[in-house]
Amino acid sequence: MDYSNITFNDLPRVVAELRDEVVGMRQMLSRLQEENVQCKENTHRPMSVEEAAEYLKIPLRTLYMKLGNGTIPATKPGKRYVLYQDELDKWLECSRRNPVPLSDEEQNAAVLASNRRKPNNRTW
Numbered sequence: 001m002d003y004s005n006i007t008f009n010d011l012p013r014v015v016a017e018l019r020d021e022v023v024g025m026r027q028m029l030s031r032l033q034e035e036n037v038q039c040k041e042n043t044h045r046p047m048s049v050e051e052a053a054e055y056l057k058i059p060l061r062t063l064y065m066k067l068g069n070g071t072i073p074a075t076k077p078g079k080r081y082v083l084y085q086d087e088l089d090k091w092l093e094c095s096r097r098n099p100v101p102l103s104d105e106e107q108n109a110a111v112l113a114s115n116r117r118k119p120n121n122r123t124w
Contacts, residue, residue, distance in 0.1 A: 043086040052083040056092075 006014060053063045066072045073087045
């Protein structure tokens with residue numbers, strides 16, 4: 001239909017077409033969101049140092065050096081390091097030269113974490 005010459009009598013039909021398109025888009029979005037939720041897996045799983053070196057594709061000695069420096073996020077509950085896949089992914093993204101933009105929630109958390117000041121004596 002040529003939308004440049006819409007008359008007042010054509011409005012109900014045009015509005016009905018638009019409504020059908022919006023309903024179709026809503027259904028498509030909900031279907032895509034359901035598929036996206038189903039595809040997500042739990043990436044917060046503990047890994048050994050050997051698994052982490054294989055995952056990061058770096059030599060084991062380099063990984064131990066970075067763990068000793070504290071550049072790679074890990075915990076050491078006993079004698080061995082425990083690394084988590086999601087923390088390694090975040091570390092990889094943060095150490096990029098061109099970092100991926102943060103989500104709105106992450107940006108808000110970063111701003112709130114950076115603005116911790118002592119209160120001014122005049123405002124007490």
